[in-house]
Amino acid sequence: MDATIVIDSLPALLKAALMTIFLAVLSILFALIIGFLTALIRIIKIKILYQIASAYVSIIRGTPLLVQIFVIYYGLPQIGVSLDPIPSGILALSLNAGAYLSESFRASILAVDKGQMEAAMSMGMTYWQALKRIILPQSIRIAIPTLSNSFIVLIKDTSLVSVITVTELLQMSSLVIAKTFEPLTIYLMAAAIYWVIITFFTTLLDKFEVRSSRHLVR
Numbered sequence: 001m002d003a004t005i006v007i008d009s010l011p012a013l014l015k016a017a018l019m020t021i022f023l024a025v026l027s028i029l030f031a032l033i034i035g036f037l038t039a040l041i042r043i044i045k046i047k048i049l050y051q052i053a054s055a056y057v058s059i060i061r062g063t064p065l066l067v068q069i070f071v072i073y074y075g076l077p078q079i080g081v082s083l084d085p086i087p088s089g090i091l092a093l094s095l096n097a098g099a100y101l102s103e104s105f106r107a108s109i110l111a112v113d114k115g116q117m118e119a120a121m122s123m124g125m126t127y128w129q130a131l132k133r134i135i136l137p138q139s140i141r142i143a144i145p146t147l148s149n150s151f152i153v154l155i156k157d158t159s160l161v162s163v164i165t166v167t168e169l170l171q172m173s174s175l176v177i178a179k180t181f182e183p184l185t186i187y188l189m190a191a192a193i194y195w196v197i198i199t200f201f202t203t204l205l206d207k208f209e210v211r212s213s214r215h216l217v218r
Contacts, residue, residue, distance in 0.1 A: 016172030035101025089161030
């Protein structure tokens with residue numbers, strides 16, 4: 001491995017890594033909102049909304065993320081909706097992760113004993129008050145490990161938006177390789193940067209999970 005190539009390529013790869021982190025963080029925030037709302041809709045079962053939410057989850061989970069990216073970036077302009085590469089990538093990642101997160105939220109909410117909801121409502125709480133004060137705090141603790149895993153997967157999935165010219169880590173690696181003709185060195189560097197990013201967020205999320213568990217136990 002040529003040290004000169006490593007030193008010269010590192011700044012560009014690190015800059016692209018910031019774009020990877022930006023895409024992942026923004027997408028997971030939108031995905032959490034989408035996933036939570038979709039889960040509530042599927043639990044409450046208002047007929048029309050339930051059917052729309054179920055169809056959304058089924059379509060997203062039943063098709064590859066790469067196809068979803070292509071549909072949003074190349075397909076939507078045919079019906080008059082044109083998005084730049086970065087918004088397209090964020091939308092695709094958010095919708096994809098949101099579908100999977102909705103299942104995590106739904107499962108964690110349903111995992112809370114139904115008797116707690118009945119007890120809360122017998123004490124005079126409305127359904128929404130009981131959901132907010134009793135059910136959701138417990139369900140979040142149950143869902144945290146799955147949510148953490150979804151975020152880690154999302155970081156790796158950002159590499160797919162390189163196909164629509166978003167200059168994240170993988171796209172930048174390809175551009176650097178075109179100049180250096182050193183694919184092994186550059187891809188190993190990219191892999192190492194991905195590993196550092198994922199290890200950092202994994203450690204952070206593990207600590208958050210422990211703190212949340214302690215807080216809820218108290």
